[in-house]
Amino acid sequence: MDTLRGRLLVATPAIESGPFTRSVVFLLDHDGDGALGVIVNRPLESDVDDVLPDWANLVNAPVCLFDGGPVAMDSALALGVIAGPKDEQSAPPIGWRQMAGRVGLVDLEGPVPSRGEFTGLRVFAGYAGWGPGQLEDEIDEGAWLVIDARDEDLVSPQPETLWREVLRRLDTDARFLTTFPDDPSAN
Template sequence: MTEARAGMLLVATPALLDPNFADTVVLLLDVDDQGALGVVLNRPSGVRVGEVLEGWGDVVADPDVLFQGGPVSTQGALAVATLRAEDDVPVGFRAVEGRLGLVDLDTPIELLEGSLDGLRIFAGYAGWGADQLAGEIEEGSWYVVPALPPDVFRDDPTDLWRDVLRRQPGEMAWHSTRPFDPDLN
């Protein structure tokens, strides 16, 4: 089993029945002794970023909608971004792993121009208390797998869950072919 750490993906297993996380892919942004925090990558909303955060709609990757990052603090937003170059870090950017990081949404957009390769904004986040995530992984609710750069900014995240599983070795790849509703099988 791969260690859960910032920059890794959590992929919901068929055993995870919580409707907040069924068939989700979560990007971990922070993992420490106090707990873990991440955002769900494959839950776009119908709300355009520009309708909620003036000016940011022109900066985000397509689709230019808010994503449902998780059930915690849904009135707040997190901006996940990738730098064009690791040595060109703009004001308001905090690295998570390599070129991946968080952008402070209070930063003037002009200060970010030319520095980012991709940006996505998430309403809310997924959070776990100390040892909670480790327990859920141990009980078989999550697979922990490496993220690839395109995972975060896909134009259409509909098949992200299946695609991430499909590229894994062994039984995980097999799970990518299961129907979303096993009763229809």
């Protein structure tokens, strides 16, 4: 399987419980050693200002931490969407490392970037990880749909609606998953 780095994993109703139910995951890395990503549609109650006060004014609304996944929830990582197109001529912001297109990891221990360097910034507690072949097996079993990511998916001002929004973009019958009830037993 080619790398899925920079794409979205969208949970199907086959994932009935746990941290990935109706999740949208942005894949930061995917190769023969496994995969790593962050859930982009799970805001937490904690404000960024409480944990990283210097960064709070750079984070997009909602200005809170996001549950990035069940691994290392006591650590934080940030994704930033740079303001301009990424090309060889322009220097990236200090502390930004490209993951895909204009999206990259931001070093939270480095200098705080100036306003305007990013069109979007989000801070995640934890991440999602898969061992070698594990994600591919889950995709084959129908647990995940792989969909092209848009920069705005990563910094959506309404992350609670992102799962349905991303599925509605599909031109296949999978878009009808948006009508699947939250609790099928109540149907």
